[in-house]
Amino acid sequence: DTAVSQTPKYLVTQMGNDKSIKCEQNLGHDTMYWYKQDSKKFLKIMFSYNNKELIINETVPNRFSPKSPDKAHLNLHINSLELGDSAVYFCASSQLQIAVSSYNSPLHFGNGTRLTVT
Amino acid sequence: DAKTTQPPSMDCAEGRAANLPCNHSTISGNEYVYWYRQIHSQGPQYIIHGLKNNETNEMASLIITEDRKSSTLILPHATLRDTAVYYCIVRPRGYGGATNKLIFGTGTLLAVQP
Numbered sequence: 361d362t363a364v365s366q367t368p369k370y371l372v373t374q375m376g377n378d379k380s381i382k383c384e385q386n387l388g389h390d391t392m393y394w395y396k397q398d399s400k401k402f403l404k405i406m407f408s409y410n411n412k413e414l415i416i417n418e419t420v421p422n423r424f425s426p427k428s429p430d431k432a433h434l435n436l437h438i439n440s441l442e443l444g445d446s447a448v449y450f451c452a453s454s455q456l457q458i459a460v461s462s463y464n465s466p467l468h469f470g471n472g473t474r475l476t477v478t
Numbered sequence: 479d480a481k482t483t484q485p486p487s488m489d490c491a492e493g494r495a496a497n498l499p500c501n502h503s504t505i506s507g508n509e510y511v512y513w514y515r516q517i518h519s520q521g522p523q524y525i526i527h528g529l530k531n532n533e534t535n536e537m538a539s540l541i542i543t544e545d546r547k548s549s550t551l552i553l554p555h556a557t558l559r560d561t562a563v564y565y566c567i568v569r570p571r572g573y574g575g576a577t578n579k580l581i582f583g584t585g586t587l588l589a590v591q592p
Binding site: 364401402403404405408416450452466467468469470471472 | 512516519520521522523524527563565579580581582584
């Protein structure tokens with residue numbers, strides 16, 4: 361059983377289109393993330409949601425809008441796609457620890473969605 | 479920005495131990511050292527983490543120096559399937575939005591040779 365699953369695996373589209381990537385986790389985690397890996401292989405966080413609430417929003421263009429219908433799902437919608445949006449997008453999840461002396465659990469990643477904008 | 483420094487690449491013979499170094503000289507007392515790896519065309523995979531004691535699990539061992547300014551990830555018997563980019567990451571402990579971020583550096587490409 362796949363713990364963090366993303367669909368689609370590949371997405372090819374033209375500039376100006378709007379597209380969505382879906383992510384689901386079956387680990388019972390309360391926090392989900394979107395990361396972007398560009399052509400130079402740098403992995404950078406975009407967003408994080410905890411129990412459907414946005415808690416991290418890096419400097420991402422507002423054409424990118426995450427949506428979390430419940431804590432097991434975090435979808436990424438991208439409007440007016442640009443060539444520079446071509447990348448691999450990874451979804452991840454983890455469980456926040458609320459004990460003062462505890463640590464945040466490791467992130468579990470999906471296998472990515474390769475977006476190509478032509 | 480990543481707070482760690484790693485060599486860009488390393489080779490290891492199959493069956494031998496792979497020792498991957500990481501420098502984190504500015505690490506603070508409330509920060510853990512995490513290791514992830516990314517096999518080609520897959521998402522990053524958690525390996526191990528530690529605060530100040532050495533740690534071992536079924537995948538690897540983590541050796542952290544006494545001053546915590548550097549660490550070494552050890553894969554005891556490397557196989558061809560261990561060929562991947564290995565990331566050393568410093569991450570704050572505790573609860574809060576900022577601590578959820580994993581900031582990836584450029585990592586070390588480990589090539590296990592037959």
